[in-house]
Amino acid sequence: MLEISWLAIALTIAAASTPLLLAAAGELVVERAGVLNLGLEGMMLMGAVIGFIVKVESGSWFVACLAAACVGALFSQAFAFFVLTLRANQVAAGLALTILGGGLAAVLGAGYVGVSLAPMPRIPVVGSELHPWLGLLEHSPLFWLGLLVVVGVQWFLFHSRAGLVLRAVGDSHDSAHALGYSVLKVRALAIAFGGAMAGLGGAYLSLVHTPLWSEGMTAGRGWIALALVVFAFWRPWRLLFGTFFFASVTILEIYAQGFSLAVPPQFFAMLPYLATIAILVFLSSAYWRGRSDAPAALGKTFAPPY
Amino acid sequence: MVYLLPTGLHLGLHLVLHASLRRCLRMGLAVRFLGVLVLVVGLCALGVAPAHGQEDSPLKVAFVYLGPIGDHGWSYGHEQGRLAVQKHFGAQVETHFVEKIPEGPESERVFARLIQDGYKLIFANGYGHTRSAIRAARLDPEVRLEVATGSETSPQVALYSARFYEGRYIAGVIAGHLSQSGTAGYIASLPVPEVVRGINAFLLGMRSVNPDARLRLAWVHAWYDPPREADAARVLIGRGADILTQHTDSTAALGVAAEQGVKAFGLASDMHHFAPEIHLSSIVNLWDSYYIERVSAYLDGTWQSGRAWRGFDGGMLEMSAYHNMPAEVAEAARRVEAQIRAGDLQIFAGPLIDQAGAQRIAAGAVLDDTALLSMDWFLDGVDGSLP
Amino acid sequence: MLIVRIEPREFDTTSTQGARAHLRVLGLAAVVPLLVSLLLGGLIFLSNGIPPLHGLHAFFIAPLSDRLGLTELLVKAAPLALIACGLLFVFRANVWNIGAEGQFILGAIGATGTALFLVPQDSPFCLPALFLGGVIAGAAWAGVVAWLRAHLRVNEILCSLMLVYVAQLLLHWLVQSPWRDPQGYNFPETALFESSLMLPILVERTRLHLGVLFVVPAVALTWLLLNRSLFGLAISVAGRAPRAARFAGFSQKRIIWMTLLVSGGFAGLAGAVEVVGLTGQLVPRISPGYGFTAIIVAFLGGLHPLGVVAAALLVALTYLGGEAAQVTTQLPYAAAGIFQGLLLFSVLAFGFFSRHRVRFTRAVQRPAGQVLQASANLPANPSANSSTNPRVDL
Incomplete structure (x- = not known):
C-alpha cells in the first residue's frame, strides 16, 4: 500500500547523521587522548547559535561554519583549562560546560529566534538528472566534510606519528610523559579539535537541517554522539556504521508510524541506547582479554610529577 | 525580608569569618556555603531596594506562552494579540508576557508567581497549561485565567480557541487542486482532539476536490521541536507527499519544503516571507478582538467562565494571501471561505466513514460540537494512526 | 626562564x-x-x-521576597537535595553514576504504578507503599548499572547515561499508551491520583508539601552513614585507595552494589515525592533535568551532606531566578x-x-635524561600519583 522511496530514506538518514558524525568524530579523538568530554551538547549549541548569527550577519556560509568551529574550539578550551591545568574532575567539568553552553547559547541567540535562512545549497552532482540514484550524492558540503573528517581521523590516528603519540597519551599518560611528550599539550589540542567538530555539528543543525535557531535545538544529539564513540569501539571507520544505525533508527521511527507496528515506537527508539550498552558489555569482556581499543587512561586526571 | 537583612548579614559574616576554627574546619564547605549565600543575598538586597507598586494601579494582564514569541507561529500570534490589548487600553492595563513555559507541573509555579505579583487576568496558550491554571487559580479568588485550546473549565478558568479546522478545510481544498500525487503530508504534534480534527478537516477539503486523495501523518510528539519537525517533513516528502502542512509551531517544515521544492502551508501567522517560493497560504489566528473583549469584560465585572470557539465569522481566523497557485485555485479557495463564513458549508457533514470502515455520521447529519471536541478517530484516507 | x-x-x-x-x-x-x-x-x-545590580536583584533576591517564593524554593530544592544525597555515596566511592535522571524517572514511574494498580485507595499503608514503589524502582534501575559495573566491568559513566534515555522513552511510552488518562482527550499524561494518595500541603495556598521534609532525615541518614559507619569508611577507603580497601577486606563489588543501590533509591524517592507531593499524576516532563542538576549540586556542596543542602537551595534559586528574571528583564529562562x-x-x-x-x-636547566629520572622516582605504584588517583x- 505504501510505496517507499529508498532514495528518499537514504537522503533523510544522511541528513540526520551529519551532525552526529561530526561531533562523534571530534569526541573520538578527544577520548583517544584519554579525556572524556561530557560537554558536547554545550559546544554543539554554541556552534549552532554562533554559526547562525554569523550567517545572518555576514551572509557567508563559509565564514559561518568557520566561526562555529572556532567558537566550539575556543569554548572547549574552558573545559581543557579546568581538566588539564586545574585537574578538575572531568565529569563535573563536562557537565558544567554543557549547562553553561546551553544557557549562553540561549542568551546569545535570543534575538535570532524566528529569523529564517534559505537552506545551505547542496553541492550539485553533474548528471544527477540522468538517474535518480545519482541524486543520492547531492548533499550539503558539511556532509562531505563529515566523511572527510572521518577519513582524516582514521589516517591521523593510525598512520601518523602524531596520532601514535596521541594514542599513547590516552593509553598511559605516565609512560607518555616519561618518554618526554607533553601530555597536557596533546590533550589540549585534542579537546580543541573535538570542540571544533562539535561546533560544526551544531552549525549543521541550525544552518542546514532546520534551518533556524531555537533554544536547546540539539535535543540530546551531543549525548548520542558520546554513545556513538563507544558504539564504534573508538574506531573512526565504525563511526560511519554507528551514525548510520543511530540516524536510521530516528528516521525509520517516523516511517514506521505508517505501518502500525506491534512494537511501540518508543521501544524502537531505545534500540541505539540498548545497543550501546550491549557493546559496552561486549567490549568489557574483550577488555578482559586485553584486546579492546578503549583508551586505558580515559577519564583519568593527569598530574605531572614535580 | 527587610527585618531579616541585618540578622542575615550578621549571621553570614559570623559564619564566614568568626565561627570557631574547629567547627568551621570540620563542617567544611557546607557551612561556608550557607554563610556566603546569606551574606551575598543580604548584600544584593541592600544594593537594590525592591520597587513597590503604586496605588490605583492599572489592571495587570499576563500572557503565558508555550513557545518563544519568535516562533513566528502559535505564540507569535498571541503576542500580536497582547500588543493590540496594550494599544487599545493604553494606561488602563499593564500587560506582560512570559515565554517558553512548558506544559505540566512547572507551569503552575509561573501562574502562582504571576498571581502573587498582582496579575488579575492571565491568558495561557498551552493545552497542557489547563490543570496548572485551575490549581493556581485557588490562590486568589479575584484572578481569572483563560487557556487557549485547553481541556476543562472552572469558575475561574475559561477556555478559548478558534475553529482552526475551517482553515484546514480550505488548505485541504487547495492541496486537492495542486497535488500531483494526490498525497499530502501532515506533521502532527500530540494526538489531542484539536489535532485530530484538523487532520480530518484537511482530508475532507482535499477529497472535496479529489475523492481519492490521501493524507500521510508523521507524529513528532511535541508542539515545538524544529529539528524533529524537519526530520518529519523530509520523511513525508520521501513517502510521496507533494504538499506539506503541519500542526507544529515552527517554520522548520517550510524550510525543508523550500529545500526540496515542495509546496507547503504556514500556520498561526503569515509565514510567507520564510519561504516565498513555495508558501501557499497560512491559516492565521487573530486574537486581538477576543483579548480586547475579555479584558473589557474583566474591567466591567462581566467576565464569565466558558468556552469560546469561533471561526471565520467570529473573527478569530483568516487565510493569508494565496501565493504560488493558479488563479482559479485561489478563486476556488476564496469561494469555499465565503461559504464557510456564511454558514452554507458544513465541514463535518455525513456520511463520514472512519479508518475501520464504520460510519461515524449518516448522510444528511452534521457532527455537533461535543463530537468535534472529543474527536479521536481518523477518516478513511488518513495514512497513520493515533500513537 | x-x-x-x-x-x-x-x-x-x-x-x-x-x-x-x-x-x-x-x-x-x-x-x-x-x-x-x-x-x-x-x-x-x-x-x-x-543594569547588573538590577539583574542580580531580579535573579537572586526578588524570587525570595514573599511566601510563595520561599516555599517554591524549598519545593524545587527538595528533589535536588534528595538525589544529591544519594550521589554522595557513589561519588565518594569513586563510582560515577551520572544516570540519576533515569533513576528519578523510574521512581516517579514506580510510585505512579503503585498508585494506579497496586494499592487499595483507603488503606493506611498506601502512601508508604507509593514511596516504597518509587525507591525500589529507582534502586532497580541503578541496580542494572551496578550489575554491569560490578560483574561485567562496564564503564558506569556511559551505561548509566544510556539508561537515562531508555528511562525517558519508557516514561513516554507509559504516558502515551498504557497509562494514559482515559478521560484525558489523548493528552499524554496519567489520570490524577485520588486526594488520599497525595501528600498533605504544609502551608496553605502554596505548593509546599510534606515530602519536602523528607530531606531532613535523608541528610541526617546520609551524614551518619558516610561519617559514622563502617559502610561510610569502606566507601571512603574504596574511593581513595582501592588497593588499601582490598587489603582491608572491603569487597569492591559489594561497595559498587551498595552505593549504586542507595543512590538509585534516593533518586527514586525524589521521583516518588515529586509525583505524590506535587503533580499527582505522571507527565512526560516529570523532571526538568533534576538528575543532571543534582550532580552539580553534589559537587557544589563539596560532597558533604550539609553542603548539598546549601547547594540545592542555591541551584534551586537560580531556577526560580531564571523564571523571575524572564518576567522582569526578558532574559531567556535558560540564562539560569x-x-x-x-x-x-x-x-x-x-x-x-x-x-x-x-x-x-x-x-633549573636539566639534562635531557632528567625527565626520565623524574618518573623513575615515582612510587612503585604510579597510579598512586596520578592516573587512578x-x-x-x-
Missing part, C-alpha cells in the same frame, strides 16, 4: 596558625566562586543591556544555566587553588 610550578598546599592544622591559614584558604574558596559567578553573571546582564555552569566552574577552580599553590620559579577532584 620563569616557569610555573604547582605544588600541593599543606597545612599543619594542629597548630592555631596553620588552622587559621587553612581556614583563610577555605573561606576564600567559598566566597570567591560565588563572587566570580555573580561578577560574570553581572557582565552578561550588562552585555544584554540590563549560565549561573549554574559558572558556579560549578568556579567551585572546580577554587577547589584546585585551595589545595595547590601556584609558584613562579626559575627553571581516585581522590575526588573538586
Whole structure:
C-alpha cells in the first residue's frame, strides 16, 4: 500500500547523521587522548547559535561554519583549562560546560529566534538528472566534510606519528610523559579539535537541517554522539556504521508510524541506547582479554610529577 | 525580608569569618556555603531596594506562552494579540508576557508567581497549561485565567480557541487542486482532539476536490521541536507527499519544503516571507478582538467562565494571501471561505466513514460540537494512526 | 626562564596558625566562586543591556521576597537535595553514576504504578507503599548499572547515561499508551491520583508539601552513614585507595552494589515525592533535568551532606531566578544555566587553588635524561600519583 522511496530514506538518514558524525568524530579523538568530554551538547549549541548569527550577519556560509568551529574550539578550551591545568574532575567539568553552553547559547541567540535562512545549497552532482540514484550524492558540503573528517581521523590516528603519540597519551599518560611528550599539550589540542567538530555539528543543525535557531535545538544529539564513540569501539571507520544505525533508527521511527507496528515506537527508539550498552558489555569482556581499543587512561586526571 | 537583612548579614559574616576554627574546619564547605549565600543575598538586597507598586494601579494582564514569541507561529500570534490589548487600553492595563513555559507541573509555579505579583487576568496558550491554571487559580479568588485550546473549565478558568479546522478545510481544498500525487503530508504534534480534527478537516477539503486523495501523518510528539519537525517533513516528502502542512509551531517544515521544492502551508501567522517560493497560504489566528473583549469584560465585572470557539465569522481566523497557485485555485479557495463564513458549508457533514470502515455520521447529519471536541478517530484516507 | 610550578598546599592544622591559614584558604574558596559567578553573571546582564545590580536583584533576591517564593524554593530544592544525597555515596566511592535522571524517572514511574494498580485507595499503608514503589524502582534501575559495573566491568559513566534515555522513552511510552488518562482527550499524561494518595500541603495556598521534609532525615541518614559507619569508611577507603580497601577486606563489588543501590533509591524517592507531593499524576516532563542538576549540586556542596543542602537551595534559586528574571528583564529562562555552569566552574577552580599553590620559579636547566629520572622516582605504584588517583577532584 505504501510505496517507499529508498532514495528518499537514504537522503533523510544522511541528513540526520551529519551532525552526529561530526561531533562523534571530534569526541573520538578527544577520548583517544584519554579525556572524556561530557560537554558536547554545550559546544554543539554554541556552534549552532554562533554559526547562525554569523550567517545572518555576514551572509557567508563559509565564514559561518568557520566561526562555529572556532567558537566550539575556543569554548572547549574552558573545559581543557579546568581538566588539564586545574585537574578538575572531568565529569563535573563536562557537565558544567554543557549547562553553561546551553544557557549562553540561549542568551546569545535570543534575538535570532524566528529569523529564517534559505537552506545551505547542496553541492550539485553533474548528471544527477540522468538517474535518480545519482541524486543520492547531492548533499550539503558539511556532509562531505563529515566523511572527510572521518577519513582524516582514521589516517591521523593510525598512520601518523602524531596520532601514535596521541594514542599513547590516552593509553598511559605516565609512560607518555616519561618518554618526554607533553601530555597536557596533546590533550589540549585534542579537546580543541573535538570542540571544533562539535561546533560544526551544531552549525549543521541550525544552518542546514532546520534551518533556524531555537533554544536547546540539539535535543540530546551531543549525548548520542558520546554513545556513538563507544558504539564504534573508538574506531573512526565504525563511526560511519554507528551514525548510520543511530540516524536510521530516528528516521525509520517516523516511517514506521505508517505501518502500525506491534512494537511501540518508543521501544524502537531505545534500540541505539540498548545497543550501546550491549557493546559496552561486549567490549568489557574483550577488555578482559586485553584486546579492546578503549583508551586505558580515559577519564583519568593527569598530574605531572614535580 | 527587610527585618531579616541585618540578622542575615550578621549571621553570614559570623559564619564566614568568626565561627570557631574547629567547627568551621570540620563542617567544611557546607557551612561556608550557607554563610556566603546569606551574606551575598543580604548584600544584593541592600544594593537594590525592591520597587513597590503604586496605588490605583492599572489592571495587570499576563500572557503565558508555550513557545518563544519568535516562533513566528502559535505564540507569535498571541503576542500580536497582547500588543493590540496594550494599544487599545493604553494606561488602563499593564500587560506582560512570559515565554517558553512548558506544559505540566512547572507551569503552575509561573501562574502562582504571576498571581502573587498582582496579575488579575492571565491568558495561557498551552493545552497542557489547563490543570496548572485551575490549581493556581485557588490562590486568589479575584484572578481569572483563560487557556487557549485547553481541556476543562472552572469558575475561574475559561477556555478559548478558534475553529482552526475551517482553515484546514480550505488548505485541504487547495492541496486537492495542486497535488500531483494526490498525497499530502501532515506533521502532527500530540494526538489531542484539536489535532485530530484538523487532520480530518484537511482530508475532507482535499477529497472535496479529489475523492481519492490521501493524507500521510508523521507524529513528532511535541508542539515545538524544529529539528524533529524537519526530520518529519523530509520523511513525508520521501513517502510521496507533494504538499506539506503541519500542526507544529515552527517554520522548520517550510524550510525543508523550500529545500526540496515542495509546496507547503504556514500556520498561526503569515509565514510567507520564510519561504516565498513555495508558501501557499497560512491559516492565521487573530486574537486581538477576543483579548480586547475579555479584558473589557474583566474591567466591567462581566467576565464569565466558558468556552469560546469561533471561526471565520467570529473573527478569530483568516487565510493569508494565496501565493504560488493558479488563479482559479485561489478563486476556488476564496469561494469555499465565503461559504464557510456564511454558514452554507458544513465541514463535518455525513456520511463520514472512519479508518475501520464504520460510519461515524449518516448522510444528511452534521457532527455537533461535543463530537468535534472529543474527536479521536481518523477518516478513511488518513495514512497513520493515533500513537 | 620563569616557569610555573604547582605544588600541593599543606597545612599543619594542629597548630592555631596553620588552622587559621587553612581556614583563610577555605573561606576564600567559598566566597570567591560565588563572587566570580555573580561578577560574570553581572557582565552578561550588562552585555544584554540590563543594569547588573538590577539583574542580580531580579535573579537572586526578588524570587525570595514573599511566601510563595520561599516555599517554591524549598519545593524545587527538595528533589535536588534528595538525589544529591544519594550521589554522595557513589561519588565518594569513586563510582560515577551520572544516570540519576533515569533513576528519578523510574521512581516517579514506580510510585505512579503503585498508585494506579497496586494499592487499595483507603488503606493506611498506601502512601508508604507509593514511596516504597518509587525507591525500589529507582534502586532497580541503578541496580542494572551496578550489575554491569560490578560483574561485567562496564564503564558506569556511559551505561548509566544510556539508561537515562531508555528511562525517558519508557516514561513516554507509559504516558502515551498504557497509562494514559482515559478521560484525558489523548493528552499524554496519567489520570490524577485520588486526594488520599497525595501528600498533605504544609502551608496553605502554596505548593509546599510534606515530602519536602523528607530531606531532613535523608541528610541526617546520609551524614551518619558516610561519617559514622563502617559502610561510610569502606566507601571512603574504596574511593581513595582501592588497593588499601582490598587489603582491608572491603569487597569492591559489594561497595559498587551498595552505593549504586542507595543512590538509585534516593533518586527514586525524589521521583516518588515529586509525583505524590506535587503533580499527582505522571507527565512526560516529570523532571526538568533534576538528575543532571543534582550532580552539580553534589559537587557544589563539596560532597558533604550539609553542603548539598546549601547547594540545592542555591541551584534551586537560580531556577526560580531564571523564571523571575524572564518576567522582569526578558532574559531567556535558560540564562539560569549560565549561573549554574559558572558556579560549578568556579567551585572546580577554587577547589584546585585551595589545595595547590601556584609558584613562579626559575627553571633549573636539566639534562635531557632528567625527565626520565623524574618518573623513575615515582612510587612503585604510579597510579598512586596520578592516573587512578581516585581522590575526588573538586
